[in-house]
Amino acid sequence: MKAAVIVFPGSNRERDAVAALEAASGTKPYEVWHRDTELPDVDLIVVPGGFSYGDYLRSGAMAAHSPIMREVKARADKGVRVLGVCNGFQIITEAGLLPGALMRNAKLKFICRTVAMRVENTDSAFTAKYRPGQIVRYPVAHHDGNYWADPETVKRLEGEGRVAFRYVGDLGQADPAHNPNGSVNAIAGIFNEKKTVLGLMPHPEDAVCALHGNTDGKPLFDGLVEALS
Amino acid sequence: MSEPKNSEPKVTAELAATYGVTAEEYKLFLDILGREPTFTELGIVSVMWSEHCSYKSSKVWLMKLPTTGPQVICGPGENAGVVDIGDGDTVIFKMESHNHPSFIEPYQGAATGVGGILRDVFTMGARPIANMNALRFGSPDHPKTRHLVSGVVAGIGGYGNCVGVPTVGGETNFHPAYNGNILVNAMTVGVAKADRIFYSAAAGVGNPVVYVGSKTGRDGIHGATMASAEFSEDSEEKRPTVQVGDPFTEKLLIEACLELMATDTIVAIQDMGAAGLTSSSVEMAGKGGLGIELVLDDVPMREEGMTPYEIMLSESQERMLIILKPGSEEQARAIFDKWELDFAVIGHLTDTGRLVIKMHGKTWCDMPIAPVSNASPVYERPWEPTPARDEVSESVWDNWTISLGDTLEKLVACPDLASKRWIWEQYDSLVGGDTRFMSGQADAAVVRVPGQTKAVAITTDCTPRYCLADPVRGGAQAVAEAWRNLSAVGAKPLAITDNMNFGNPEKPRIMGQFVGAIQGMSEACKALDFPVVSGNVSLYNETNGEAILPTPAIGGVGILPDAMLAVGIAFKNEGDVILAVGETKGHIGQSLFLREILGLEDGPPPPVDLEVERRNGDFVRGLILDGLVASSHDVSDGGLIVAIAEMAMAGGVGAFLTGFDDQHAKVLFGEDQGRYVLAVNPAKLAEVEARAKAAGVPLTTLGRTEGTALSGRGGEMITIERLRKANEGWLPGYMAAAE
Numbered sequence: 022m023k024a025a026v027i028v029f030p031g032s033n034r035e036r037d038a039v040a041a042l043e044a045a046s047g048t049k050p051y052e053v054w055h056r057d058t059e060l061p062d063v064d065l066i067v068v069p070g071g072f073s074y075g076d077y078l079r080s081g082a083m084a085a086h087s088p089i090m091r092e093v094k095a096r097a098d099k100g101v102r103v104l105g106v107c108n109g110f111q112i113i114t115e116a117g118l119l120p121g122a123l124m125r126n127a128k129l130k131f132i133c134r135t136v137a138m139r140v141e142n143t144d145s146a147f148t149a150k151y152r153p154g155q156i157v158r159y160p161v162a163h164h165d166g167n168y169w170a171d172p173e174t175v176k177r178l179e180g181e182g183r184v185a186f187r188y189v190g191d192l193g194q195a196d197p198a199h200n201p202n203g204s205v206n207a208i209a210g211i212f213n214e215k216k217t218v219l220g221l222m223p224h225p226e227d228a229v230c231a232l233h234g235n236t237d238g239k240p241l242f243d244g245l246v247e248a249l250s
Numbered sequence: 251m252s253e254p255k256n257s258e259p260k261v262t263a264e265l266a267a268t269y270g271v272t273a274e275e276y277k278l279f280l281d282i283l284g285r286e287p288t289f290t291e292l293g294i295v296s297v298m299w300s301e302h303c304s305y306k307s308s309k310v311w312l313m314k315l316p317t318t319g320p321q322v323i324c325g326p327g328e329n330a331g332v333v334d335i336g337d338g339d340t341v342i343f344k345m346e347s348h349n350h351p352s353f354i355e356p357y358q359g360a361a362t363g364v365g366g367i368l369r370d371v372f373t374m375g376a377r378p379i380a381n382m383n384a385l386r387f388g389s390p391d392h393p394k395t396r397h398l399v400s401g402v403v404a405g406i407g408g409y410g411n412c413v414g415v416p417t418v419g420g421e422t423n424f425h426p427a428y429n430g431n432i433l434v435n436a437m438t439v440g441v442a443k444a445d446r447i448f449y450s451a452a453a454g455v456g457n458p459v460v461y462v463g464s465k466t467g468r469d470g471i472h473g474a475t476m477a478s479a480e481f482s483e484d485s486e487e488k489r490p491t492v493q494v495g496d497p498f499t500e501k502l503l504i505e506a507c508l509e510l511m512a513t514d515t516i517v518a519i520q521d522m523g524a525a526g527l528t529s530s531s532v533e534m535a536g537k538g539g540l541g542i543e544l545v546l547d548d549v550p551m552r553e554e555g556m557t558p559y560e561i562m563l564s565e566s567q568e569r570m571l572i573i574l575k576p577g578s579e580e581q582a583r584a585i586f587d588k589w590e591l592d593f594a595v596i597g598h599l600t601d602t603g604r605l606v607i608k609m610h611g612k613t614w615c616d617m618p619i620a621p622v623s624n625a626s627p628v629y630e631r632p633w634e635p636t637p638a639r640d641e642v643s644e645s646v647w648d649n650w651t652i653s654l655g656d657t658l659e660k661l662v663a664c665p666d667l668a669s670k671r672w673i674w675e676q677y678d679s680l681v682g683g684d685t686r687f688m689s690g691q692a693d694a695a696v697v698r699v700p701g702q703t704k705a706v707a708i709t710t711d712c713t714p715r716y717c718l719a720d721p722v723r724g725g726a727q728a729v730a731e732a733w734r735n736l737s738a739v740g741a742k743p744l745a746i747t748d749n750m751n752f753g754n755p756e757k758p759r760i761m762g763q764f765v766g767a768i769q770g771m772s773e774a775c776k777a778l779d780f781p782v783v784s785g786n787v788s789l790y791n792e793t794n795g796e797a798i799l800p801t802p803a804i805g806g807v808g809i810l811p812d813a814m815l816a817v818g819i820a821f822k823n824e825g826d827v828i829l830a831v832g833e834t835k836g837h838i839g840q841s842l843f844l845r846e847i848l849g850l851e852d853g854p855p856p857p858v859d860l861e862v863e864r865r866n867g868d869f870v871r872g873l874i875l876d877g878l879v880a881s882s883h884d885v886s887d888g889g890l891i892v893a894i895a896e897m898a899m900a901g902g903v904g905a906f907l908t909g910f911d912d913q914h915a916k917v918l919f920g921e922d923q924g925r926y927v928l929a930v931n932p933a934k935l936a937e938v939e940a941r942a943k944a945a946g947v948p949l950t951t952l953g954r955t956e957g958t959a960l961s962g963r964g965g966e967m968i969t970i971e972r973l974r975k976a977n978e979g980w981l982p983g984y985m986a987a988a989e
Contacts, residue, residue: 030498030501030502030589030590031412031498031501031502032414033412033413033414033501033681034414034681034683036682036683036700037681037682037683040683041683070681071414072411072412072414072497072498072501074498075412075496075497075498075499076412076498077498130404130676131404131407131408131411131676131677131678132675132676133411133674133675133676133677133678133679133680134675160680162411162678162679162680162681164411224680226683227680227681227683231814232683232684232686232698232813232814233680233683233685234686
């Protein structure tokens with residue numbers, strides 16, 4: 022699998038993404054600067070976390086209009102897999118690759134902790150290595166992760182199996198207390214219609230080795246390598 | 251751009267006094283110049299000779315601290331300390347205060363504190379890998395405390411999270427002595443190759459002086475002077491002297507500087523911190539024994555009509571001064587263009603030894619650097635030793651009337667011991683993917699060196715109530731506890747940075763606290779081979795004559811050969827043997843038990859036996875590195891029983907305790923130093939016991955890990971659930987009360 026990680030000024034989890042991709046695939050991914058207008062020939066594009074352009078406007082809003090995003094959208098249209106994590110989720114949502122918006126956390130504070138999620142759909146390259154309904158734990162680290170979409174869109178996402186991950190309790194229980202940011206329907210991550218684009222707030226790349234004390238994110242990368250090699 | 255007024259205010263001794271320059275200091279300045287200074291020159295000298303920049307009250311005492319060792323590559327005097335960690339790698343670190351600004355404007359004050367310390371570290375060529383912070387707030391009952399906690403924490407998070415450096419730990423205390431002067435001490439740790447370290451001494455007459463980073467505005471003018479005076483009720487009016495931070499620009503500046511440092515173009519580099527362009531240009535030229543000429547028209551500015559005085563004293567953030575090799579300007583400029591940062595050649599080095607400042611074709615300052623720097627006053631201020639406290643009377647125990655379970659519940663919920671999860675969850679502790687242990691998981695944070703197996707362990711420590719009761723013991727204890735916390739995760743302690751926070755040094759009692767703390771620290775640093783490699787002094791932490799507790803905050807750094815060898819505090823398994831390492835006498839003076847349960851802040855703090863400290867720490871570290879220990883925790887606030895309660899809460903595994911049967915309660919709560927609690931697999935017990943005997947280390951069996959409560963032969967003391975509820979509940983409950 023060949024992958025590219027897009028780097029914006031203010032990206033800060035690109036090193037984590039590069040390490041996780043390299044560990045899973047054995048190949049170092051390309052790092053592509055935001056001002057570039059061309060992408061190498063790759064199977065996967067990762068838009069990593071951080072504070073692109075400082076996020077002084079709306080999170081991801083400026084990055085969504087950077088030169089490289091035109092190319093990312095063109096590749097996504099052709100079916101190249103795109104993974105947007107945290108700020109990356111905000112950016113690809115702002116860029117129109119996914120519906121909805123990410124608002125300030127319901128409690129208005131930045132939050133960094135490990136959360137439990139249920140894998141809601143394993144019919145994608147991103148989630149194929151998980152069991153349906155499996156409870157996985159990834160860390161979150163964000164200020165603006167409160168997913169919102171209009172009721173029609175939410176209904177469509179739910180109906181089409183496009184909710185990838187949902188925040189739950191450790192035992193899988195649905196409870197507002199386990200929704201860290203107030204997301205509608207406790208949505209943590211969603212797919213596009215073809216399930217070739219995944220955006221999620223939690224960080225699978227920070228849960229891939231013994232050092233992290235948690236390897237629940239590893240199957241996501243292993244699944245991509247298996248599907249795209 | 252409009253020209254500055256041609257006539258600056260006329261300088262007189264009276265005007266100088268309003269800038270904190272005493273009559274004697276002003277006379278000295280006149281003698282050096284041989285004429286009356288210009289207004290710009292007065293501004294420059296007022297910051298150069300301020301307490302904050304000149305260390306005039308503390309210098310003679312700081313010289314007494316040990317600062318060398320085989321591991322030390324660069325000690326105090328540079329932007330940060332540099333320590334060898336093997337394989338051609340170094341760790342570069344420093345802790346610095348931003349107390350006064352954080353009290354006036356907590357969000358920006360704390361945020362720019364983080365920004366400043368980050369710059370001190372990456373200036374030297376290091377990629378920052380971890381941030382820590384040591385915070386002291388006033389009484390929870392004080393009307394300002396909640397607002398200050400909220401703002402400081404948001405500021406630290408807002409800055410650190412954006413720059414992408416994990417904030418992995420720290421400490422937070424509350425005490426009424428900080429009601430009018432909170433402490434915000436921020437620490438950054440970075441790593442660099444030993445052959446790629448950058449220093450600040452300028453060299454090469456004619457070499458270009460380059461300004462990079464943010465544009466200069468009027469923010470922060472005279473921040474250093476503010477940090478050198480007591481507060482009064484009108485401190486709120488000083489708000490305009492607090493700087494405003496831009497973490498996004500800082501992130502770009504880190505990446506751009508590290509990219510530039512990978513080329514062969516830099517002669518010297520320094521960040522513009524306190525007193526901005528003044529400090530950086532004077533220090534760089536002064537260290538190189540050269541002169542410097544600046545043309546301020548070329549400084550990137552974001553406000554109209556700034557005067558030379560304002561430009562030289564601005565503390566606008568995210569700026570650096572670089573001396574480049576001649577002819578490399580365009581190569582360097584291209585890097586800063588890529589990162590969309592300002593880059594301007596603003597002057598050159600000269601052989602005159604003078605600071606010359608020009609603007610609008612006119613000279614606004616022309617003064618000799620070395621005579622002014624060297625004449626920077628040094629005071630041997632009078633001091634008096636702190637009187638010794640009487641031992642606590644045995645009769646205090648008669649006032650202990652609540653059960654052990656209730657006592658523990660109250661202790662773990664007291665503001666100093668209560669979980670700080672509400673704080674640390676607002677910090678990104680994981681970015682970079684190298685964090686092994688962060689706050690709450692182990693006695694020291696453990697962060698892997700990027701791309702390697704080895705890891706750096708980091709802790710911040712100080713017990714201010716000990717320092718108030720006995721500054722010598724308190725100073726030694728702060729250093730010893732840092733050393734112990736590093737040993738408790740298995741790390742070899744290497745060196746410390748110190749952040750000396752005290753009251754008004756012009757009062758002999760306060761100066762005596764400073765002198766005592768330095769003496770205690772010095773003894774501990776020598777005995778533990780744990781030298782001071784960087785530091786910062788913050789004096790005048792007083793409001794309306796009320797001083798803070800003496801707070802020599804220690805930031806300790808150690809090294810582990812493999813991040814995965816580190817051990818945390820959580821009980822992990824049922825059936826492990828719980829051991830106490832070190833002798834327990836039951837020293838109750840200045841203990842948290844005494845304060846929180848019996849309402850007394852009495853007695854002397856526990857003695858610190860540095861030989862025993864070293865022996866016990868070396869023993870524990872050896873066990874951990876040989877894989878003999880499942881869980882490890884140092885014994886500090888609250889004594890043995892609180893240490894065990896914390897290990898149980900962290901792991902969700904309880905304990906059946908037999909080691910306290912028939913013991914006086916002081917054994918449970920005493921805060922004797924040099925002790926650890928370990929959990930050891932029974933199969934490894936014989937080996938551990940044999941090693942303890944060989945090393946002459948006292949080892950006591952306290953019980954075994956078991957169940958979901960702390961219990962003993964007398965039955966259940968308290969469940970983990972109840973402990974956690976008390977421990978986790980206090981801070982969120984306190985903060986929510988405001989909302």
